[in-house]
Amino acid sequence: MRWIFLALAVWGTIHPMAYFLQWFGENGYDLMGMVGAWHANAASSGLVWDLTIAAIALTVWIAAEVVKRRMWLGLIAIPATFCIGVSCGLPLYLYLRARPGGQGGI
Structure with missing residues (x-):
């Protein structure tokens, strides 16, 4: 599972960042x-608030x-x-939590 989480973190960095860089x-x-x-x-405002609340919940967790x-x-x-997005932060945390010595139960 941990390698799936890492792959999702990488994808969650690259895919959204491509759109941001295009916009910039x-x-x-x-x-x-x-x-x-x-x-x-x-x-789009609803989606922004959805992701903002998810990011805050993830941060608290x-x-x-x-x-x-x-x-x-x-x-x-x-x-x-907060710098890249929930699409990177959540799978990155799950990867770190699942790694040996990460004391995760995943």
Whole structure:
């Protein structure tokens, strides 16, 4: 399972990043413009909030598990979640949790 999680983390980095880089190429490195594009209509705003809430829930879970299990390496999934996306952060954390010595039960 852990290699599947790693593959999903890589895919979850590359696939969305390709779209972000395309957008930056067409519009310049305007983060506020990108946020505005995310809220272009009600459907995309709903998706943004869905992912934001999922990212916060994942962060709370990671933080709680890191404190409980003392698996400090898992903390790298938090910036991965907010800088890349839930599509990277969640499988990355599951990969780290499932690794030998990760004290995971997966």
